[in-house]
Amino acid sequence: MSESKDFLRTIVEEDLQSGKYHEIITRFPPEPNGFPHIGHAKSICINFGIARDYKGHCNLRMDDTNPTTEDMKYVEALKDAVTWLGFEWANHVRFASDYFPKIYDYAVQLVKMGKAYVDSLNEEEIREYRGTIKEAGRRSKFAQRSIEENLDLLERMRKGEFKDGEHVLRAKIDMSAANMKMRDPLLYRIRHAHHFRTGDEWCIYPMYDFAHCLSDYIEGVTHSICTLEFENNREIYDWVLDELELKLPRPYQYEFARLGINYTVMSKRKLLELVNGSYVNGWDDPRLPTIAGYKRRGYTPESILNFCDQIGIAKANSMVDVAQLEFCIRDDLNQKVPRVMCVLDPLKVTIENYDGVEEIDASYYPHDVPKEGSRKLPFSREIYIERDDFMENPPAGYYRLTPEQSVRLKHTYILTCKEIIKDSHGNIVELKAEYHPNSKSGEDTSGIKTKSAIHWVSAKHAKKVEVRLYERLYSSDAPDGLEDLNPDSLHVITNAFVEPAVITEKPDVRFQFERQGYFYADPVDYTDAKPVFNKIVGLKDSWAKKVEATESAPKPETKKLPIVEGEVAPMSEAEQALFEKYTMVLGLNNEIANILARDTQLSAFYEEALSYIHSPISLANSVANEVARELKSASALNFGAKEIAELVTMIDEGTISTKIAKQVFEEMAKSGDHPKAIVEAKGLTQISDPAKLKPMIEEIIAKNSESVAKYKAGNTNLFGFFVGQVLKKSGGKANPTVVNELVAEKLKNG
Known part of the structure; x- marks a missing residue:
């Protein structure tokens, strides 16, 4: 069990001690409409981890209530993710569709109790009748239907007599409820679509809020753990179970903050856009934050589990630095993988005073790694070194090979350059060099002092490999869309050379290529005839170094972050009202609405911006991301809501792209100039011609x-x-x- 006890485990222990439950049963209930990502890994660790810690069990259940987006390939991907992370679900994989007959029976029971009715308003009318946070909603005239008529219509819906949208089944609760989700929520909708498991047996499907709580109850779940955006759904969860007067024990819902990582998108819609638009090479592309992507890139289950443990269970939604995840994989691999040599950009070196071949015994592991193993490293007259390990006219502080400076070849001799061979264009194509016979590593009596050692491979014995170098998929720390994609996120090197033992002896599938980073034999494309290696992560945070060099930005911390514990603070009445307005009236997604509703400064800024332009979603994204970051880092803003509204107007009108908008925002934050003036002065108008x-x-x-x-x-x-x-x-x-x-x-x- 984890040494630190979060609020969820505190609740579980109290429930066990009070005798409320005799066995802890949790569940991981994803919708099978995409591949699971790193955010799902956190939920998997929480749900399966709590069940494991308290000797209970966790169900893997597919929330397959939307036949238009779901597929069996996503089910298999979810199963694989749970298994790969080292967890086991209880018995078989469960599906919400397993319970469709029982859920339907519960719907009939609510109708008979006068607690549900068939409504014939269309979608727009239902939205209009719902009201606002300041005004109560109006109940549909169809709520006056008799129980007999409702039962008849529901059965006919079930038989497929009506078109999509012609009727819905709604709970009869309270059209003036402060929580707008309680204003007669939908329980069933008609959807004539083929279901990947039940085929055409059903043409009505239960809504999430109805199916979820009942599926939990049917399975005997005790603690229904979900992310923070479902906080306001808890009231519906409880209402359904309470009104049906189901036999105890019954489940209760608890919420935790979802995971956000910079330079990363975890929206299924955006991930699907990347896959379907061929911006990446499938769901397991190593640049994606999917579990399949991390797995193919070479991340280990232990590194993901350690990351989830380190970030803990937060009190509120926050953004985690991706450097923290990269630290976890480096930390894990550092104590595991063999060190070998690979030359990515080969420069041929002919050692003129050396003949023959010798084998050098070289350990796979440094002294501080408690593992044993070595290989025979062939050394010969012709070798390859890294092209940037030689400079004809080096700058100050360059410690590798130069015409005047010798260098040690790792594990072996000291090398001195004697001649530079160039082609007709002046490019260096070969070096002539000499080695010092009495300078062998461990036996050096040459007296020659060198300042560094470089890696190399024997040209005659090295194996040609393909190496795929991955950078972050997005160039922005808070990416919005395709315009933020990093065009240099993948470099494929087809003529790299690796020492032969990597291919012939295969001491591992993961390696540290000396001075290059950690690499993984691609599990899909690797063959002995054409070996392929994926770069897992660099030895250090190369991205931070790049930023530091270009922007003088501080290097992100890679130390372990403290675990944040404590129960998620419930929304106040005012915050809940704002959340309802943002989601139900303005159409914001739950995550953005949650950020704005819980921060009085942000919500006030957002409300003022809305008074200038009615573009709620675009404004919300800008305020929750750019404005929020600026408020955290600056003592005072150089712009106001009016300027943000002006900026968003230019985005909506197509004057500038969202990528350029970020550039304009940065200038606004520095100078305080109006966005239109910045765009005109810098010539940033979007090119659509x-x-x-x-x-x-x-x-x-x-x-x-x-x-x-x-x-x-x-x-x-x-x-x-x-x-x-x-x-x-x-x-x-x-x-x-x-x-x-x-x-x-x-x-x-x-």
Whole structure:
């Protein structure tokens, strides 16, 4: 059990001690409409972890109540994620669809009790009748139907006599309730769609709030643990179970803060957009935050579990630095994997005073790693070194090989450059060098002092491999959409060389390539004939170093973060009212609404911005992300709600892209200038004119003829590369939608 006790475990212990439950039963209930991501890993760890800690069990249950988006491949991905993380579900995998007959019976029971009715208002009327946070809603005239008529209509809905949207089943609760979710919520809707498990047996499907609590009850779940945005759904959860007067014990819902990570999107909609649009290579693309992506990249289950343990169960939604996750995988692999040598950008070196071949005994592990193992490292006359490990005219502080400076070859001799061979263009193609026979590592009597050691491989014995170098998928720490994609997130090196033992002896599937980072033999594409390695993570935070070099930004901390414990504070009445307004009236997603509703300064700023422009979703995203960050870091804002409204107006009108909007915002925050003035002064207007975009596209296509050939041969995943290059060339000013259309047309027609 975890040493620190969070509020959920405190509740569980109190319930056991009081005799409320004799066995703890939790559940992990994802909807099978996408691959699970790192946020699901946190939920998996909590639900399965609590069941394990208190000798209970956890059910894996698919919330398959929406047949239009669900698929068996997502079920398999969810099963694989739970298993890979080291957990086991109780008995078989469960499905909400297993309980459709029983849930329907409960619906009939509510109708007979006068607690539910069939409504025939359309979707727009239902929304209008719901009211606002300041005004009570109006109950539908159809609520006056008799029990007999409701039962008849419900049965006919069940038999498929009506079209989608023609009727719904609603609970009869309180149209003036402060919690707008309690204003006669929907229990069933008609949906003539083929279900991946039940086929065409059903054409009405229960809503989440009705199916979830009843599925929990049917399974004997004790603690229904979900993320914070479902806090206001708890009242419906309790109402259904209480009104049906179900036999005790019954489950109760508890909420924890969901996981957010910078430079990462975890919206299923956005992940699906990346996959379907071929911006990534499937759900298991190593750049994605999916469990399948981390698994294929080479992350270990232990590193993910450690990350989830370190971030703990927070009191409120917050953003975790992705560097913390990267720290966890480095920390795990550092004590596990063999160290080997791989040259990514080879430069040939001929050692003129060396003949023959010798085998050097080299350990796989440094002294501080408690593991044993070694390999024979072949050394010969011709070797490859890393191209950037030699400089003809080095700057001060360069300690590797130069015409005047010798260097040690790792595990072996000291090398001195004697001659530089160049091609007709002046590029260095080979070095002539000499080695010092009496300088062998462990036996050095040469007296030569070197300042560093470099890695190398024997040209005759090295194995050619493909290496895939991954950077972060998004260049923005708070990405909004496709325009924030990092066009340089993947580099494929096809002519790298690795020492032979890696391929012939296969001491592991994960390695530290000395001075390069940690790498993993790709589980899909690797073959002995064509070995492929994915870069898991660098030895240090290369991203932070890059930012520091370009922006003088401080390097993100990679130390372990403290665990934040304590129960999530419930919303006040005022916060709940705002949350209802933002979700039910303005259409914000639960996460953004939760951030705004719980922060008085942000909600006030948002409300003022709304008075200038009615663009609730765009404004909310800007306030919850950019404005919120600025408020945390600045003592006073150099802009107001009016300027943010002006900025959002330009986005909505297509004057600027959301990517350029970030640039404008940064300038606003520094200078206090109006966004329109900044856009005009810097010439940042979005380019939507095809006549201006086509020359850029033609140039990109012409420069990447090899990639075009691969695309036309069937590698459609390269489409995202072309779009990204055009966006990059335009400085982020190109309209992504127009670019997509023009690139597709150009690739199709040539």
